[in-house]
Amino acid sequence: MKVITTIDEVRDQVKSWRNNGESIGLVPTMGYLHEGHQSLMASAKKDNQRVIVTIFVNPMQFGPKEDLASYPRDLERDKKACQQMGVDLIFWPSADEMYDANFNSYVNVNGLTDALCGKKRPGHFKGVCTVVTKLFNITQPDRAYFGQKDAQQLAVIQRMVQDLNIPIEIIGCPIVRESDGLAKSSRNSYLSEQERLAAICLYRSIEQAKQMIKAGEKSVATILKAMQNVINNEPLAKIDYIEFVDFATLTNVDVLKQDSLCALAVYIGKTRLIDNFIYHH
Ligand code: PAF
Numbered sequence: 001m002k003v004i005t006t007i008d009e010v011r012d013q014v015k016s017w018r019n020n021g022e023s024i025g026l027v028p029t030m031g032y033l034h035e036g037h038q039s040l041m042a043s044a045k046k047d048n049q050r051v052i053v054t055i056f057v058n059p060m061q062f063g064p065k066e067d068l069a070s071y072p073r074d075l076e077r078d079k080k081a082c083q084q085m086g087v088d089l090i091f092w093p094s095a096d097e098m099y100d101a102n103f104n105s106y107v108n109v110n111g112l113t114d115a116l117c118g119k120k121r122p123g124h125f126k127g128v129c130t131v132v133t134k135l136f137n138i139t140q141p142d143r144a145y146f147g148q149k150d151a152q153q154l155a156v157i158q159r160m161v162q163d164l165n166i167p168i169e170i171i172g173c174p175i176v177r178e179s180d181g182l183a184k185s186s187r188n189s190y191l192s193e194q195e196r197l198a199a200i201c202l203y204r205s206i207e208q209a210k211q212m213i214k215a216g217e218k219s220v221a222t223i224l225k226a227m228q229n230v231i232n233n234e235p236l237a238k239i240d241y242i243e244f245v246d247f248a249t250l251t252n253v254d255v256l257k258q259d260s261l262c263a264l265a266v267y268i269g270k271t272r273l274i275d276n277f278i279y280h281h
Contacts, residue, residue: 061127
């Protein structure tokens with residue numbers, strides 16, 4: 001497995017794989033890899049002859065008051081996680097390698113990025129779309145793998161690829177959870193022991209919603225109320241948002257329908273966690 005820090009070297013490697021007719025799967029990450037990322041690598045490995053993992057904590061997608069400086073990083077651990085999964089190449093660029101001093105071009109997906117997390121994190125998805133486009137252009141994969149945990153990110157990237165005719169297949173992969181249901185996230189490492197216990201309330205509220213849906217409930221207002229109750233019963237939790245939207249357009253739905261996305265963001269202490277599920281008949 002190679003660890004490469006420059007764009008030129010990635011291009012050389014990709015060119016030689018392409019000359020051999022090999023297919024390439026890309027797993028873009030910000031590092032501090034966990035089983036969620038490894039499940040993306042496993043899918044990439046299954047579908048492609050070569051797998052590239054990028055590790056880049058992208059400054060452009062962090063707001064001024066967000067956790068860019070404290071975002072967890074551990075390259076040595078990440079290398080082992082990638083090696084275990086049979087990854088061929090890690091691209092680990094510096095911020096200067098990705099953004100030169102005169103950098104001034106951005107990719108913006110309108111509409112979808114104003115919903116859900118976009119309301120609270122202005123500029124976040126512009127940063128994501130810009131860096132993902134750059135990573136696509138640098139690595140030129142056949143397929144790219146994203147977790148459904150970041151459901152809005154997945155919907156936005158799918159829209160972007162379609163709108164801009166980017167010839168890459170986007171594969172969404174299911175959420176990977178801890179044994180008690182908490183969705184795996186690099187940010188879980190911020191939680192104290194007590195907060196870690198409290199964090200289960202996100203999954204509990206999802207389970208509550210799923211039970212109601214199974215019993216025939218279709219009113220979004222009724223389901224939301226029950227979910228809010230579950231989370232409000234946890235003293236360390238504070239709801240940022242819970243919403244039901246159409247997964248493709250991210251516009252709100254009042255009555256549950258096929259492919260409704262229920263997305264939630266909840267503060268546990270100072271840590272903001274997200275989770276979701278997509279409703280299928
Ligand atoms: O999901 C992430 O880790 C990031 O948003 C991504 C897609 C790697 C872009 O920086």
